[in-house]
Amino acid sequence: MGDGRRLPVVSARVRIIGWLFGVLALALSALVFLTWQVLAARADAAADDELTHEANKFRAFAKSQAAASFTRPEALLDRWLQSNLPDDSEAFFTIVDGREYHRSQGTPPARLDTDATFVRRLADATEPSYGWIDSPAGRVRYGVIPVQIGEQPVRARLVVLEFRDVIAKPSMDAARWLVIIGAIILAMAAGGCWLVTGRVLAPIRQLRTTAERISDSDLRRRIDVVGNDDVAQLARTFNTMLDRLEDAFTSQREFVDNAGHELRTPITVIRGHLELMGDDPRDRAETKALVLDELARMNRMVDDLLVLAKSDRPGFLELGEVNLTELVVEVVAKARPLADRAWRVAATADATIVADGQRLTQALMQLVSNAVRHTKTGDRIEVGSQLDADGSALLWVVDSGPGVAPEDRERIFERFARGNDQRRTEGAGLGLAIVRSIAQGHGGDVRLAPGPGARFELTLPVSEEVGVR
Ligand SMILES: Nc1ncnc2c1ncn2[C@@H]1O[C@H](COP(=O)(O)OP(=O)(O)OP(=O)(O)O)[C@@H](O)[C@H]1O
Ligand SMILES: [Mg+2]
Structure with missing residues (x-):
């Protein structure tokens, strides 16, 4: 097709999956983000709690009987370091006279006591203070507690480090799994959706390709119908x-x-x-x-x-009032000169119907000309009309000729269909087809009633448009 304005075709399948994927990904990202935020806040709080706990422990120790005997703060701190083992997520060290002095046992997640800048910053603290610092092992909550014995000037400090990322590791690991599992579910949902939409949309795709392939030269293609949806x-x-x-x-x-x-x-x-x-x-x-x-x-x-x-198109009929008696009389009058027959007007209904008078005359004249063709001089041809109890009209033409062969009874109404007895020059076989179109145009039909001879009957039902007056 050379239509340059045709919009690019976005497959419905891609669109559906795109939407589904987008919505799921958004929901999942929001979930992961919120979980992450909550976990991070909890880890911060946990680090804080641990720090407070350690500080309180130290204060309790410093005020205890056991500590009263120490005259030098570094000795008191050493004692505390010996008796207090840090968790995996914490570390302690002491600063004496502005320098890193001793540190707790074990291997901390990261060494901050060797960070000279950090140590120097804490070495001036005269009041307990807290803060956050970044380390190779993640964020660290630290607290520094100055130690003073009697009225001596403050020379020593205890530093408590809580490695927040180490505390949070198990829950952060769980969150990471959440992301991985979420991504797998997303991929599976997209894959499943791809299969399902493929199945659902396959008939529509087939419909489209079939419709595209259809041309007036090949109208034989059909779509395979599966199921009942x-x-x-x-x-x-x-x-x-x-x-x-x-x-x-x-x-x-x-x-x-x-x-x-x-x-x-x-x-x-x-x-x-x-x-x-x-x-x-x-x-x-x-x-x-x-x-x-x-x-x-x-x-x-x-x-x-x-x-x-014309008969297939609208406007084929021009409706008006038609008197049935006048119609029949007129047809016989027109037919009489055609041939020497015993013409008769049968009982007629003195009724007026809404119909196309000219087309009805045309139909009756076709029937009459057939009757003439199949009768001989002096044979009887009768035209009549009648109004049935339900108000429908019946028009007929009867002749005393040989009638129609049983095998031809249905066929003769088709276009170009002639009886087997016909000589070529006698007609094209369109007459009865025209009679039928006119009858059907009025909502009725034409039929061949049982003999003797040939009796063609036109029935015109009563309807809103074609009714009795
Ligand atoms: N009154 C009749 N008696 C016997 N056979 C008839 C009669 N009217 C129609 N037929 C049969 O029906 C066939 C079809 O009739 P139709 O009017 O459609 O065509 P036609 O008369 O052969 O040709 P056309 O009407 O086009 O000149 C006729 O060829 C004839 O065999
Ligand atoms: Mg004819």
């Missing part, structure tokens, strides 16, 4: 539509083929006669008569074809 229903509706389209195209093509074929015959006849025409005036007059006859036939056929073509 909405999509299957859509496919079924689509297939039904294709059936109707195919029927319409086929009948139209047949119609055009038949029309072409039927028109070709008189053309060939005319041509043959003109080519063989000699100079003999009698011969010429004969040829002229024959050619005019064939042209008249062609003309009639083209008129009939136009009526049939």
Whole structure:
């Protein structure tokens, strides 16, 4: 297709998964973010608690009997360091006379006692103070407690370090797992969605490709209907539509083929006669008569074809008031000169209906001309009308001819269908098709009633548009 304005096709599948993925990812990120925040706050609080706990322990020790005997603060601190073992997430060290003095046993997560800047900063503290500092082992909550014995100037300090990231490690690990598992679930959800949408959308995709491939030359394709859900229903509706389209195209093509074929015959006849025409005036007059006859036939056929073509379109009928008696009388009056038959107007209904009078006359004249064609001089042809109890009208044409062969009874109403007894020159087989279109245009139909002879009946139902007055 050369339509440059066509928008790029975004597959519905990609869009659905995109949305799902986006929403899930957002929800998961929010969850992870909140969890992380809560865990971090809790870790901070835990580090703080630990620090307070250690500070209180030290204060209690400093005020105890055991500490009273120390005269030098470094001795008191050494004692405390010996008797107090730090957890894995903490470390203590002491600062005496501005320098790092001793540290607690064990290996701390990171050495801060060797950080000269840090030590120098804490070495001036005269009041207990707290703070946060970054270390190779993550954030550290520290507290410095100056130690004073008697009235001596403050020379020694205890530093307590709480490695917050070490305290928080188990819960942070859990949060990390949350992220990993969340990502796996997200991937699985996307994969599952891909499969499910694939299954759900497959019929729609097939519908699209089928619709794209359909051209008037190939209307035979259909969609495989699986299951009984909405999509299957859509496919079924689509297939039904294709059936109707195919029927319409086929009948139209047949119609055009038949029309072409039927028109070709008189053309060939005319041509043959003109080519063989000699100079003999009698011969010429004969040829002229024959050619005019064939042209008249062609003309009639083209008129009939136009009526049939029009019959499918709106505006085929021009409704008005039609008196049934007048209609029948008029048809018989028109028919009488056609042939020498025993013409009869049967019982007629003195009723007026809403219908297209000209089209009804046309239908009855087709029936009458058939009747003439199948009867002989003096045979009876009868036209009549009647109003049924429900208000529907019945129009009929009966003749005393041979009637229609049982095998032809249905077929003769089709376009270009002629009885087997017919000679080619007698008609194209469009008459009854026209009668049927006119009847159906009025919401009714035409049927062949049981004999003797041929009795064609046109039924016109009462409806809002075509009603009795
Ligand atoms: N009154 C009748 N008696 C016997 N057979 C009939 C009668 N009317 C129609 N038929 C049969 O029905 C066939 C179809 O009729 P229809 O009017 O459609 O075509 P046609 O008369 O052959 O051609 P056209 O009407 O186009 O000139 C006829 O060929 C004929 O065999
Ligand atoms: Mg006819």
